[in-house]
Amino acid sequence: MTELELTQLCxxxxxxxxxxxxxxxxxxxxxxxxxxxxxxxPDPRRSWESRFK
Structure with missing residues (x-):
C-alpha cells in the first residue's frame, strides 16, 4: 500500500x-x-492587549 493509498483510506x-x-x-x-x-x-493575546487599554 502506498502512502497516497493509505492517506485516501484514512x-x-x-x-x-x-x-x-x-x-x-x-x-x-x-x-x-x-x-x-x-x-x-484563555487567549494570550487578549490578556496582553488588555494591559494597554
Whole structure:
C-alpha cells in the first residue's frame, strides 16, 4: 500500500458517519472537540492587549 493509498483510506474512514457518534463523522467530532478545547483556553493575546487599554 502506498502512502497516497493509505492517506485516501484514512480520509475515507474519517469521513464515514458512525452510528455511535450520532451519525456524525469522526472528523466532525474531532473538530468539535478541538473547538471546545480552544474555547476553554484563555487567549494570550487578549490578556496582553488588555494591559494597554
Amino acid at each position: 480520509d475515507q474512514l474519517n469521513d464515514t458517519p458512525r452510528k455511535g457518534l450520532g451519525w456524525r463523522t469522526p472528523a466532525e467530532v474531532f473538530r468539535e472537540e478541538m473547538m471546545e478545547e480552544t474555547d476553554r483556553r
